[in-house]
Amino acid sequence: xxxxxxxxxxxxxxxxxxxxxxxxxxxxxxxxxxxxxxxxxxxxxxxxxxxxxxxxxxxxxxxxxxxxxxxxxxxxxxxxxxxxxxxxxxxxxxxxxxxxxxxxxxxxxxxxx
Amino acid sequence: xxxxxxxxxxxxxxxxxxxxxxxxxxxxxxxxxxxxxxxxxxxxxxxxxxxxxxxxxxxxxxxxxxxxxxxxxxxxxxxxxxxxxxxxxxxxxxxxxxxxxxxxxxxxxxxxxx
Numbered sequence: 001x002x003x004x005x006x007x008x009x010x011x012x013x014x015x016x017x018x019x020x021x022x023x024x025x026x027x028x029x030x031x032x033x034x035x036x037x038x039x040x041x042x043x044x045x046x047x048x049x050x051x052x053x054x055x056x057x058x059x060x061x062x063x064x065x066x067x068x069x070x071x072x073x074x075x076x077x078x079x080x081x082x083x084x085x086x087x088x089x090x091x092x093x094x095x096x097x098x099x100x101x102x103x104x105x106x107x108x109x110x111x112x113x
Numbered sequence: 114x115x116x117x118x119x120x121x122x123x124x125x126x127x128x129x130x131x132x133x134x135x136x137x138x139x140x141x142x143x144x145x146x147x148x149x150x151x152x153x154x155x156x157x158x159x160x161x162x163x164x165x166x167x168x169x170x171x172x173x174x175x176x177x178x179x180x181x182x183x184x185x186x187x188x189x190x191x192x193x194x195x196x197x198x199x200x201x202x203x204x205x206x207x208x209x210x211x212x213x214x215x216x217x218x219x220x221x222x223x224x225x226x227x
Protein backbone atom coordinates (compact mmCIF):
# COMPACT_ATOMS: atom_id res chain seq x y z
CA UNK A 1 0.00 0.00 0.00
CA UNK A 2 1.50 3.30 -1.14
CA UNK A 3 -0.51 5.17 1.44
CA UNK A 4 -2.14 8.46 0.52
CA UNK A 5 -1.05 9.65 -2.92
CA UNK A 6 -1.45 13.10 -4.47
CA UNK A 7 -0.97 14.52 -7.93
CA UNK A 8 0.61 16.55 -9.29
CA UNK A 9 3.65 17.12 -7.09
CA UNK A 10 4.14 20.71 -8.22
CA UNK A 11 2.00 23.14 -10.14
CA UNK A 12 2.47 26.69 -11.39
CA UNK A 13 -0.54 28.82 -12.32
CA UNK A 14 -1.26 32.49 -12.94
CA UNK A 15 -3.74 34.71 -11.16
CA UNK A 16 -7.34 34.16 -12.22
CA UNK A 17 -6.79 30.61 -13.43
CA UNK A 18 -8.42 27.50 -12.06
CA UNK A 19 -6.67 24.43 -10.66
CA UNK A 20 -7.60 20.84 -9.79
CA UNK A 21 -5.61 18.73 -7.35
CA UNK A 22 -6.13 15.00 -6.91
CA UNK A 23 -5.88 12.60 -4.00
CA UNK A 24 -6.14 8.83 -3.61
CA UNK A 25 -6.73 7.67 -0.04
CA UNK A 26 -4.96 4.89 1.77
CA UNK A 27 -6.47 1.46 1.13
CA UNK A 28 -9.46 0.84 3.40
CA UNK A 29 -10.09 4.54 4.06
CA UNK A 30 -13.36 6.22 3.18
CA UNK A 31 -12.94 9.79 4.45
CA UNK A 32 -10.75 12.43 2.81
CA UNK A 33 -9.77 15.82 4.20
CA UNK A 34 -7.88 18.67 2.55
CA UNK A 35 -5.55 21.12 4.24
CA UNK A 36 -3.70 24.23 3.05
CA UNK A 37 -0.22 24.86 4.46
CA UNK A 38 1.24 28.29 3.77
CA UNK A 39 4.97 28.84 4.21
CA UNK A 40 5.94 28.88 7.87
CA UNK A 41 2.46 27.94 9.05
CA UNK A 42 0.73 24.80 10.21
CA UNK A 43 -1.81 23.07 7.97
CA UNK A 44 -5.27 24.69 7.87
CA UNK A 45 -8.39 22.58 7.40
CA UNK A 46 -10.27 23.29 4.16
CA UNK A 47 -12.97 20.61 4.06
CA UNK A 48 -13.73 16.93 4.48
CA UNK A 49 -15.57 14.43 2.28
CA UNK A 50 -17.36 11.26 3.24
CA UNK A 51 -19.86 9.26 1.16
CA UNK A 52 -19.30 11.72 -1.69
CA UNK A 53 -20.59 14.66 0.35
CA UNK A 54 -18.83 17.59 2.00
CA UNK A 55 -19.24 16.95 5.72
CA UNK A 56 -17.19 19.68 7.38
CA UNK A 57 -15.71 22.93 6.13
CA UNK A 58 -13.11 25.34 7.44
CA UNK A 59 -12.93 29.11 6.89
CA UNK A 60 -12.28 29.07 3.16
CA UNK A 61 -14.24 30.93 0.46
CA UNK A 62 -16.50 29.26 -2.06
CA UNK A 63 -13.69 29.47 -4.60
CA UNK A 64 -12.49 26.28 -2.92
CA UNK A 65 -14.64 23.30 -3.81
CA UNK A 66 -14.20 19.57 -3.90
CA UNK A 67 -15.52 16.26 -4.93
CA UNK A 68 -15.31 12.67 -3.80
CA UNK A 69 -15.76 9.76 -6.17
CA UNK A 70 -17.30 6.32 -5.51
CA UNK A 71 -13.80 4.84 -5.16
CA UNK A 72 -13.18 7.36 -2.32
CA UNK A 73 -10.62 9.39 -4.27
CA UNK A 74 -11.05 13.13 -4.14
CA UNK A 75 -10.37 16.37 -6.00
CA UNK A 76 -9.81 19.87 -4.72
CA UNK A 77 -10.72 22.70 -7.11
CA UNK A 78 -9.72 26.31 -6.68
CA UNK A 79 -11.20 28.97 -8.98
CA UNK A 80 -10.03 32.52 -9.66
CA UNK A 81 -6.61 31.91 -8.17
CA UNK A 82 -5.03 34.60 -6.03
CA UNK A 83 -1.36 35.07 -5.17
CA UNK A 84 -2.27 34.15 -1.58
CA UNK A 85 -3.40 30.70 -2.69
CA UNK A 86 0.26 29.73 -3.15
CA UNK A 87 0.82 26.95 -0.61
CA UNK A 88 1.32 23.25 -0.04
CA UNK A 89 -2.01 21.43 -0.28
CA UNK A 90 -2.23 18.31 1.83
CA UNK A 91 -4.69 15.49 1.52
CA UNK A 92 -5.39 13.22 4.49
CA UNK A 93 -7.48 10.08 4.71
CA UNK A 94 -8.94 7.95 7.49
CA UNK A 95 -11.47 5.23 8.11
CA UNK A 96 -14.61 6.81 9.50
CA UNK A 97 -15.16 6.18 13.19
CA UNK A 98 -13.99 7.19 16.59
CA UNK A 99 -10.34 6.66 17.40
CA UNK A 100 -9.02 6.35 13.86
CA UNK A 101 -5.82 8.03 12.75
CA UNK A 102 -5.62 10.49 9.89
CA UNK A 103 -2.84 9.71 7.37
CA UNK A 104 -1.33 12.45 5.23
CA UNK A 105 -0.14 12.52 1.65
CA UNK A 106 3.07 14.19 0.46
CA UNK A 107 1.24 17.28 -0.74
CA UNK A 108 0.96 19.32 -3.94
CA UNK A 109 3.00 22.52 -4.08
CA UNK A 110 0.94 25.23 -5.83
CA UNK A 111 2.61 28.43 -6.95
CA UNK A 112 0.44 31.28 -8.24
CA UNK A 113 2.26 33.96 -10.26
CA UNK B 114 -13.31 28.39 18.33
CA UNK B 115 -10.34 26.04 18.43
CA UNK B 116 -6.81 27.33 18.71
CA UNK B 117 -3.40 25.72 19.18
CA UNK B 118 -0.36 27.73 20.19
CA UNK B 119 3.25 26.62 19.89
CA UNK B 120 5.32 29.51 21.23
CA UNK B 121 8.72 28.40 19.92
CA UNK B 122 9.53 28.42 16.21
CA UNK B 123 12.91 26.84 16.81
CA UNK B 124 14.30 24.80 19.68
CA UNK B 125 17.95 23.85 19.67
CA UNK B 126 19.32 21.29 22.17
CA UNK B 127 22.43 19.18 22.51
CA UNK B 128 22.35 15.42 22.06
CA UNK B 129 21.49 13.74 25.36
CA UNK B 130 19.79 16.81 26.77
CA UNK B 131 16.09 16.79 27.77
CA UNK B 132 13.57 18.13 25.29
CA UNK B 133 10.27 19.89 25.95
CA UNK B 134 8.17 21.24 23.09
CA UNK B 135 5.38 23.45 24.34
CA UNK B 136 1.77 23.35 23.19
CA UNK B 137 -1.22 25.21 24.59
CA UNK B 138 -4.75 24.97 23.29
CA UNK B 139 -8.08 26.73 23.50
CA UNK B 140 -11.27 24.73 23.21
CA UNK B 141 -14.52 24.81 25.17
CA UNK B 142 -15.28 21.10 25.08
CA UNK B 143 -13.24 17.91 25.49
CA UNK B 144 -10.43 17.99 22.98
CA UNK B 145 -8.45 15.20 21.46
CA UNK B 146 -4.79 16.24 21.21
CA UNK B 147 -2.08 14.99 18.88
CA UNK B 148 1.58 15.50 18.08
CA UNK B 149 2.57 15.16 14.43
CA UNK B 150 6.16 15.07 13.18
CA UNK B 151 7.65 15.84 9.80
CA UNK B 152 11.18 14.62 9.15
CA UNK B 153 13.20 16.16 6.33
CA UNK B 154 11.69 15.30 2.91
CA UNK B 155 9.03 13.08 4.47
CA UNK B 156 5.30 13.47 4.89
CA UNK B 157 3.52 14.52 8.04
CA UNK B 158 3.00 11.56 10.36
CA UNK B 159 1.36 10.97 13.70
CA UNK B 160 3.79 10.73 16.61
CA UNK B 161 1.37 10.25 19.46
CA UNK B 162 -2.14 11.07 20.70
CA UNK B 163 -3.23 11.69 24.25
CA UNK B 164 -5.95 9.03 24.40
CA UNK B 165 -3.51 6.20 23.66
CA UNK B 166 -1.15 7.27 26.46
CA UNK B 167 1.73 5.60 24.60
CA UNK B 168 5.40 6.50 24.52
CA UNK B 169 6.65 6.67 20.94
CA UNK B 170 10.38 6.93 20.17
CA UNK B 171 10.87 7.92 23.80
CA UNK B 172 8.47 10.87 23.56
CA UNK B 173 5.57 11.37 25.96
CA UNK B 174 2.89 14.02 26.30
CA UNK B 175 0.40 14.56 29.10
CA UNK B 176 -2.84 16.43 28.66
CA UNK B 177 -3.21 19.05 31.41
CA UNK B 178 -6.76 20.35 31.21
CA UNK B 179 -6.21 22.85 34.01
CA UNK B 180 -3.37 24.55 32.14
CA UNK B 181 -4.81 23.65 28.71
CA UNK B 182 -1.43 22.26 27.71
CA UNK B 183 -0.10 19.20 25.91
CA UNK B 184 3.68 19.55 26.05
CA UNK B 185 5.88 16.98 24.31
CA UNK B 186 8.82 15.65 26.31
CA UNK B 187 11.80 13.38 25.87
CA UNK B 188 14.45 12.83 28.55
CA UNK B 189 17.43 12.41 26.20
CA UNK B 190 17.46 13.96 22.73
CA UNK B 191 18.88 12.00 19.81
CA UNK B 192 20.21 13.36 16.53
CA UNK B 193 17.40 11.58 14.63
CA UNK B 194 14.82 13.59 16.59
CA UNK B 195 15.66 16.67 14.51
CA UNK B 196 12.42 17.50 12.68
CA UNK B 197 9.40 19.82 12.58
CA UNK B 198 6.84 19.05 15.28
CA UNK B 199 3.19 20.12 15.12
CA UNK B 200 0.67 20.02 17.91
CA UNK B 201 -2.92 19.51 16.74
CA UNK B 202 -6.41 19.40 18.20
CA UNK B 203 -9.52 17.63 17.00
CA UNK B 204 -12.42 19.11 18.88
CA UNK B 205 -15.56 18.36 16.90
CA UNK B 206 -14.74 14.72 16.48
CA UNK B 207 -17.51 13.09 18.48
CA UNK B 208 -20.19 15.64 17.61
CA UNK B 209 -19.83 15.00 13.90
CA UNK B 210 -19.96 11.26 14.32
CA UNK B 211 -16.37 10.76 13.38
CA UNK B 212 -13.88 12.31 11.05
CA UNK B 213 -10.95 14.31 12.35
CA UNK B 214 -11.02 18.04 11.72
CA UNK B 215 -7.56 19.00 12.89
CA UNK B 216 -6.47 22.45 14.04
CA UNK B 217 -2.68 22.73 13.94
CA UNK B 218 -0.21 24.99 15.66
CA UNK B 219 2.48 26.78 13.67
CA UNK B 220 5.07 24.13 14.49
CA UNK B 221 8.40 23.97 16.31
CA UNK B 222 11.60 23.06 14.49
CA UNK B 223 13.68 20.86 16.79
CA UNK B 224 17.39 20.81 16.10
CA UNK B 225 19.54 18.35 18.00
CA UNK B 226 23.20 19.29 17.93
CA UNK B 227 26.12 16.98 18.56
